[in-house]
Amino acid sequence: MGLVTDVRVRQPAKHDLVDKKFTVSGVGAGFEGTIGMRLLDPNGKVLGTGHAQSEGGGYGVGEFTGSVTITKPPRPGTRCTLEVFGDNPGLPDEGPTPGFNTRRVEVIVFPDLAGWLLYRVDPGDTLSGIVKKLKDYGKFTVAQVVAANPKITDPDHIEVGWRLRIPMKR
Numbered sequence: 001m002g003l004v005t006d007v008r009v010r011q012p013a014k015h016d017l018v019d020k021k022f023t024v025s026g027v028g029a030g031f032e033g034t035i036g037m038r039l040l041d042p043n044g045k046v047l048g049t050g051h052a053q054s055e056g057g058g059y060g061v062g063e064f065t066g067s068v069t070i071t072k073p074p075r076p077g078t079r080c081t082l083e084v085f086g087d088n089p090g091l092p093d094e095g096p097t098p099g100f101n102t103r104r105v106e107v108i109v110f111p112d113l114a115g116w117l118l119y120r121v122d123p124g125d126t127l128s129g130i131v132k133k134l135k136d137y138g139k140f141t142v143a144q145v146v147a148a149n150p151k152i153t154d155p156d157h158i159e160v161g162w163r164l165r166i167p168m169k170r
Contacts, residue, residue, distance in 0.1 A: 005029040006061055007101040009084050014106055015150050017167060019113040020073045024050065025065040028101065030086030033057045035064045036099050039107075040081045047072050047080065047109075051087070073111035076167070077147025080109050108148060110167045114138075116148065117166040121158050130164070138168045 007028035012018055028035050033054040039047045052066025074080065085099030096102070117137055119130060127142045134140075146152050148165045158164070 005086055005101055007035065007084055007086055007103050009082070009103050009105050012082065012105060012107050016105075016107050017110055017113055017116055017148055017165060018107045020048075020070040020109075020111040021067055022107075023065065023067050024052070024082065024084060025063070026084065026103075027054075027061055027063050028084070028086060029054050029056050029061045030099060031088065033062070034087035035066065035084060036087045037066060037068050037082065037084050038098065039068050039070055039109075040083065041074055042079065047074065070109065070111065074109055076110045076112070077144050078109050079147075080107055081105070082107050108150075110144070110148070110169075112169045114168045114170045116168055119164045119166050121160050121162045121164060123160050125158065125160075127152075127155055127158060130166070134166055137166070140167055140169070 009026040011025045024037050035052045037050040041047050048068050048070035050066050050068035052064040054062045054064045056062025082105045083102055085102040088095040088099040127145055131142055144167055146155050148167045
């Protein structure tokens with residue numbers, strides 16, 4: 001029989017900003033329909049976990065939605081790896097670790113994230129000028145703006161028309 005399993009993550013997408021508790025959704029299958037999730041810091045240490053039940057049940061691929069809760073939040077702007085996989089309840093020597101069909105998504109963690117502003121860069125803007133201009137909307141730093149926007153590779157170089165995410169704290 002040619003049946004296969006699969007796991008696909010639809011949310012969060014690569015480089016999405018996430019809080020210390022965030023929603024994960026997609027399609028997949030796992031043992032008895034269980035989908036496992038964990039967030040790893042840049043060194044591979046587990047920061048938080050979660051699980052979900054696939055609508056496909058124990059046999060089929062189906063939609064799932066669950067959440068990951070970060071028990072040891074990193075500093076704001078840390079790039080972490082979300083792993084989502086079909087659960088593997090077997091003995092230590094059975095099946096892959098952490099589970100089957102593991103998918104990885106790089107996310108950017110802001111532990112007290114309330115959302116973000118979108119700011120379009122105007123002629124003459126600098127990152128420090130943008131932070132000053134938006135100070136009435138919350139406290140954030142140039143370093144946090146850089147962390148929230150992977151397209152910024154040099155803080156001294158931003159381009160007119162870029163849409164920047166400005167993270168807002170709770």
